[in-house]
Amino acid sequence: MTEASGHEGQPSPPTPRVRLVDVAREAGLSKTTVSAALNGTGRLSPAVRERARETARRMGYRPNATARHLRAGRARLIGYVVGGAPDALWTYLESPYFARLTGATAATSLLRGYAVVLLPAGTLQGEWSDLSLDGVIVADPVAGDTVIEDLLAAGIPVFSDRSVEGRFGASWVDVDAEGAVAEALDHLREQGARRPVLVVPDIATRFHVEVEAAHRAWCAAHGLPELAVRVAESGNGPVVRAVETVLDTPDGAERPDALLVVAEASPPLVLEAARRYGYEVPDDLLVVLVSEDATALYTDPPVTTLSLRPEAVAEAGVEHLVAVLEHGRREPAGTLVPTRLDVRASSVRSGRVE
Amino acid sequence: MTEASGHEGQPSPPTPRVRLVDVAREAGLSKTTVSAALNGTGRLSPAVRERARETARRMGYRPNATARHLRAGRARLIGYVVGGAPDALWTYLESPYFARLTGATAATSLLRGYAVVLLPAGTLQGEWSDLSLDGVIVADPVAGDTVIEDLLAAGIPVFSDRSVEGRFGASWVDVDAEGAVAEALDHLREQGARRPVLVVPDIATRFHVEVEAAHRAWCAAHGLPELAVRVAESGNGPVVRAVETVLDTPDGAERPDALLVVAEASPPLVLEAARRYGYEVPDDLLVVLVSEDATALYTDPPVTTLSLRPEAVAEAGVEHLVAVLEHGRREPAGTLVPTRLDVRASSVRSGRVE
DNA sequence: TATTGGTGCGGGAACGTTCCCGCACAAGAC
DNA sequence: GTCTTGTGCGGGAACGTTCCCGCACCAATA
Known part of the structure; x- marks a missing residue:
């Protein structure tokens, strides 16, 4: 460190980073005074304060964040992890919902003065142990995962x-699955659907479990047949195939007249599948997708989507967590985020969007 | 643990977190010894080592990461920022390329023992000052941005x-834009294209600037007309509109026979646009998209894509940065990542994929 | 002139680790 | 029995901040 490698080409000083005491010595002040000057605290004469600031600026002083954190007892860092299969640790980012959830989480956190650390799905607790996280946001945990307990x-x-x-030190936010299903199915029914089919992924995420239950209840309440298909795998391929099995009805059998796809799928691909099987959207088939995919706006016809409002979820989440962190709020708290149905031509029988 | 809160409900002891000295006192050892025992260092008798470990386990000791970092002089934290307009700070995650780049960066970093902090685009230097970052990865900086200088x-x-x-302490990775353009255009030419049109975003990202130059050079070298369209804004809407202006040729004018879309666009939407304007893909129009969008596999026909290989970019990036951080490597270093053309039916004239 | 009250600044401990030492003791060599 | 070498453990400084004090000084009051 002391002796920079001799020959070199663009040898920079190994920069033994300037500390608070260095500034203090240079300015002929104590570290206490300089610290107060830079932080705007303490009782200091304007002259001294300015001298300290000027010296710090001149020397290129940058406070050591780690030391601050140690002193402060927290690092203003929150972890962010998406529950899910350990074999698909990072692919969640490719889903529009999680992309926006992640971005919104980072943005909101930053506004509150916290930075976000990306963590891998699955319970790799050991990996995080040398991270100083003030809190952790666990998005869409799968049932049975032990991360939260740990x-x-x-x-x-x-x-x-x-x-x-009810868990101590934990707060929650959830998407209103029941409201979502009701909103979408009511809309389809108003538009004349009598045989709407639900396509839902076969995973243990709380939201999807609730969606199935809500669907069952809704169908019973409205006297419509309970038509549903579970998709074993995620991704566009499996979901589109599932849609195809729904649409590929044997001759003479009753065809579905509406589709509510809760699994993440590309809107244009779903439309394409419908056309392949001879359905005209929206005339033969009403389509509603639970999706944040922006391509829904640009298809022909544009596709009605049910947004889970990831930004709202993220905001509520960060807000709750920060409340616990800052004010030590300890009462269990939670938020239920309502969904938003964006009605477009794909689900309006008359072809007329309000 | 000593006195569990009597009546229970959810009152937790405010947990005055157990420190190393607490464990030491409890075990009748010194903190030095306990530290050595837990870290597997030092010269200790097996008995003492086990006693320290057992006590720590029993007391639920978890080392304070911040203190470690202060001592170690680094926090094992890498910042990750995507250059771009400050008005679109986080939307980059919605692009498949950046989604995968981000995921791969986080994954690779973690393997190397570093965690990744999501930072907002733009030069909000002030925000990061109380983050202890060992290094920063700046993806796709726009020309003129001062983040890097800072x-x-x-x-x-x-x-x-x-x-x-050449900048000191900096290393780089780049996508081989020239190779990419050549690979794609050579392929289209082999398939019979004589009027391929380039669609490229009008932004100052290095890659796109190089793409334009490479295209110009390639056209000149092969004696083909230099047909290109610049898209002012990003997003599916503008890109699709740009594609439409390319395809919407006045009667009698020569129509394009191939499309090389470098802007991020949804494969099915591009195909849909082509059909709207009466082109049959691949018979009337060969299509190649620079995209990581997985939907390209599921369209009809599947779309040929040119992958920029975000995972490779991320790996090279993290590797270089870690090399600098760990071994203080100071010679400028860099990697040029070759692209990969995934030929599918949309760009094969005969309709036959190899 | 003594007493009070306020202002301006510095000394030093603390945050929780790690790691360089040094000390005590035991065992082997002569 | 002394001298060396080695083993097992602990004391204490250091990492770079912040913040609680206390001390000196000055002005105003009695």
């Missing part, structure tokens, strides 16, 4: 979905 | 594209 046991505040309700 | 001035190692070449 974190709470470690005394780290957690923010997740309703499954953590 | 970081280097602050002595923080930076990893970015070739624009940082």
Whole structure:
């Protein structure tokens, strides 16, 4: 360190970073005074304050964040992890919903003064142990995952979905699955659908479990047949195939007249599948997709989507977590985020969008 | 643990977190010894080592990461920022390329023992000042952005594209734009294209600037007309509209016979646009998209894509940055990542995929 | 002139680790 | 029995901040 490698080409000083004491010495002040000057605290004469600031600026002083954190007892860092299969640790980002959830989480956190650390799905607790996280946001945990237990046991505040309700130091936000299903199905029914089919992924995420239950209840309440298909895998391929099995009815059998796809799927691909099987959208088939995919706006016809409002979810989540972190709020708290149906031509029988 | 809160409900002891000295006192050892025992260092008798470990386990000791970082002089934290307009700070995640780049960056970093912090685009330097970042990865910086200068001035190692070449403490990775353009255009020409049109975003990202230059050179070298359209805005809407202006030729004018879309666009939407204007793909129009969008596999016909291989870019990037951080490697270093053309039916004239 | 009250600044501990030492003791060599 | 070498453990400084104090000084009051 002391002796920079001799020959070199563009040898830079190994920059033994300037500390607070260096500034103090240079300015002929104590570190206490300089610290107060830079932070705008303490009782200092304007002259001294300015001298300290000027010296710090001149020397290129940049405070050591780690030391601050140690002193402050927290690092203003929150972890962000998406529950899910350990074999698909990072692919969640490719889903528009999680892309927006992730971005919104980072943005909101930053506004509140916290930075977001990306963590891998699955319970790799060991990996995080040398990260100083003030709290962790667990998005869409799968049932049976132990991450949350581990974190709470470690005394780290957690923010997740309703499954953590009542747990100490945990708060939650959830998407209103029941309202979502009702909103979408009511809309389809108003538009004349009598045989709407639900396509839903076969995973243990709380939201999807609730969607199935809500669908069952709705069908019973409205006296319509309970038509549903479960998709074993995620991704466009499996979902589109599932849609095809729904549309490919044997001759003479009753055809579905509406589709509510809750699995993440590309809007144009779903439309394409419908056309392949001879359906005209929206005349033969009303289509509603639960999706944040922006391509829904640009298809022909544009596709009605049900947004889970990831930005709202993220905001509520960060807000709750920060409340716990800052004010030590300890009462369990939660938010239920309503969904938003964006009606477009694909689900309006008359072809007329309000 | 000592006295569990009596009546229970959800009152937790405010948990005055157990420190190393607490464990030491409890075990009748010194903190030095306990530290050595837990870290597997030092010369200790097996008995003492086990006693320390057992006590720590029993007391639920979790080392304070911040203190470690202060001692170690680094926090094992890497910042990750995507250059771009400050008005679209986070939307980059919705692009498949950046989604995968981001995921791969996080994954690779974690393997190397570093965690990744999501940073907002734009030069909000102030925001990061109380983050202890060991280094920063700047993906696709726009020309004229000062983030990199600021970081280097602050002595923080930076990893970015070739624009940082030669800068001290910086290393780079770049996508082989010239090779990419050549590969795609050669392929289209082999398939019989004589009037291929390039659609490229009108932004100052290094890659896109190089693409335009490479296209110009290629056209000149092969004696084909230099047909190109610049898209002012990003997003599916503008790109599709640009494609439409290309396809909407006045009667009698020569029609394009191939499309090379470098802007991020949804494959099915591009195909749909082609059909709207009466082109049969691939018979009337060969289509190649520079995209990581997985929907390209599921369209009819499947769309040929040119992958920029975000995972490879991320790996090279993290590797270089870590090399600087760990071994203080100071010689400028860089990697040029070759692209990969995935030929599918949309660009094969005969309709036959090899 | 003594007493009070306020202002301006510095000394030093603390945050929780790691790691360089040094000390005590035991065992082997002569 | 002394001298060396080695083993097992602990004391204490250091990482770079912030913040609680206390001390000196000055002005105003009695």
